[in-house]
Amino acid sequence: MVRRKTEKEDDAEVAVSTDTSRKAIYQVHQQNVLDRKLEKMKAQLEIPPDGKKRETRAKKPSLLPVILRCFGGEYIIAGLLKLVSVIIDFIKPPILRYIFCRLPCVSICS
Numbered sequence: 459m460v461r462r463k464t465e466k467e468d469d470a471e472v473a474v475s476t477d478t479s480r481k482a483i484y485q486v487h488q489q490n491v492l493d494r495k496l497e498k499m500k501a502q503l504e505i506p507p508d509g510k511k512r513e514t515r516a517k518k519p520s521l522l523p524v525i526l527r528c529f530g531g532e533y534i535i536a537g538l539l540k541l542v543s544v545i546i547d548f549i550k551p552p553i554l555r556y557i558f559c560r561l562p563c564v565s566i567c568s
Contacts, residue, residue, distance in 0.1 A: 526533065
C-alpha cells in the first residue's frame with residue numbers, strides 16, 4: 459500500500475527544493491563574479507601581442523571637481539570679483555597720475 463503525502467510534507471519538500479535551488483543560483487553567481495575578477499586580473503597582467511607593456515597611470519584624485527560641483531556658481535562669481543579687483547589695482551596708479559596731472563594745483567607731473 460502506497461502512503462500519500464500530507465499537505466505539510468509537500469510544502470516542506472517544495473521549501474527544501476526552493477532553498478537548495480536558491481543556494482545553487484547564489485553559488486553560480488558567486489563563481490561568475492570570481493571568474494570575471496580573475497579575467498580582469500589576467501588582462502592586466504598580460505603583455506599585448508606587440509610585446510610592449512601598457513603604461514597605466516593612476517588617476518590623481520582632485521578636489522576641484524567636487525568643490526565646483528558643490529559651490530560652482532559662488533566660486534565663479536568670487537573669481538570674477540577678484541579679477542575685477544586685480545584689474546582695478548593694476549590700473550589705479552596710472553588713473554590717479556592722469557587725474558592729478560590735470561589738476562593745476564598739483565605739481566607731481568614734471
